[in-house]
Amino acid sequence: MKYNIRVYQAKKSNLSKVDFNNIPFGQTYSDHMFVADYKDGQWQNLQIRPLSHLSFHPGLMALHYGQSFFEGMKASKTNAGVPMLMRPEMHAQRMNHSAERLCMPAIPEALFVQALEKLVALDKNWIPQTPGAALYLRPFMFATDETLGVRPSNTYKFIILTGPVGPYYAKPVKLWVEQKYVRAVAGGTGEAKAAGNYAGSLYPMKLAAERGYDQIIWTDAFEHKYLHEAGTMNLFFVMDGKVITPSTDGEILKGITRDCFLKILKAKGIPHEVRPIHIDELVQSYKNGKLEAAFGAGTAAVVSPVCEITYGDFKMTVPEMKPNSIPALLKAEIEGLRNGTIPDTYGWMHPIETAAVVTAPKKKKVLVLEPA
Ligand SMILES: Cc1ncc(COP(=O)(O)O)c(C=O)c1O
Structure with missing residues (x-):
């Protein structure tokens, strides 16, 4: 129509x-x-x-x-x-x-x-x-x-x-794993882009900023153990050669960048998993030297590299994003699709017809801005 x-x-x-x-x-x-x-x-x-x-x-x-x-x-x-x-x-x-x-x-x-x-x-x-x-x-x-x-x-x-x-x-970000406040709970509005979700995040974010962190990693409402997302981005971790992102399960915004990344990973045959991620898994992976990268995915930065994650008193320093790393490849793929240097095999790009837009007749002197 x-x-x-x-x-x-x-x-x-x-x-x-x-x-x-x-x-x-x-x-x-x-x-x-x-x-x-x-x-x-x-x-x-x-x-x-x-x-x-x-x-x-x-x-x-x-x-x-x-x-x-x-x-x-x-x-x-x-x-x-x-x-x-x-x-x-x-x-x-x-x-x-x-x-x-x-x-x-x-x-x-x-x-x-x-x-x-x-x-x-x-x-x-x-x-x-x-x-x-x-x-x-x-x-x-x-x-x-x-x-x-x-x-x-x-x-x-x-x-x-x-x-x-x-x-x-995007400057690499420092993330604080939140153990008191919550952004969302299953059955709530976390999967919607409700304005109130952002209002509710401001106070905990202010506290995290006072401790020197850029963003919060939100966790589940019951145990504060399962990692959700950060600020206005979904989270990805590269552990032991595998890319892992939390399943959304009604509590996490279904990011469109996240979805693009999952499809790109699939198309390129890069091992990846979508499932709940427990904080202990991240800590173990870090201690074993298997945490290769962590990054946020969102419209604004596409990829936001993470340089530090702190859980209570435990600080994890995340390796820098390398030029040929998985996050760098994902970012390049999105940018290439946008600037037309990578063919759109995914069918995502929507060109806009820019022939002159027909405007309303000029004689209407006073434009009624509100409905009567
Ligand atoms: C809470 C939240 N999570 C994740 C994202 C990333 O979503 P997208 O990739 O669609 O920008 C956003 C941004 O809209 C967001 O506000």
Whole structure:
């Protein structure tokens, strides 16, 4: 199905104000955003319009009861200049998984993809050309009813923001194995990208930062023994020649980078396992000199090398990522797919048609930004 997305173009672009050699993550936005309203049981008012503030009633339900979630993905350009999304359908599916868990409406997959295509096509000049840089895409949804009382909202907004992000030279991270606080528990919202999951992680992360750590390794809620994930990335360990990542089991976000890595490992015949990982296994492997690498996997850095893991008083120094190591190979494969130097045998890359985007008629002087 083709959706009718009206496009209102910004009168003036802010592109020339951006220093593409210095783009801190999440602080620069492109000229346009996609906005849709959910009302009377359907998505309507589909628009791409200039980025602007929104005004809202203080009774906005998202603020009180937390019906809010987001996605994170990137658009990049191949070396030949073709804008690309990577696995947008999988992001749509994860988005709808989050929506279902938070009792929010699904976004039709085709609408999600068409909104991204049109928005990225319009702001294609915002996709950085520097190797490793990209246009970060932030689809999100929140409840907009203006009444108090714990119940699902009847109305919602779905918005997509975009903004350029520089190449992410991930400094190896120090991780603290958390034994008191939890991010998620089976049956909870850990597998959704619920905004509240991130709010709940801030205080334990602050404590870990005060001890000198970059991120927490979250563990299971009952024994604090099984390793889950860290910050905004899934975890991989290379032990005794084998790549191991924790099974998600409803408690860990099903990272799309994680899924890509598992498929790449399979395609390349690299031994790997998906299963629960007990902290004692990691400690033993380290003591026996079999811990070869540890790294995080996520959209932002692709691969985040880990240099240290501390469990209570026990500090493990993880070997540096070597140029021909497994994490380096995984990172190179994703970057090669994005810049078009590696053929897309996986069927993940989604080129974007950049023929002129048809904008709404100019004569409409006053743009009505909110539904009447
Ligand atoms: C909690 C959490 N885990 C893992 C990830 C990695 O997921 P992805 O590879 O889809 O970016 C993210 C990032 O979205 C995250 O927020």
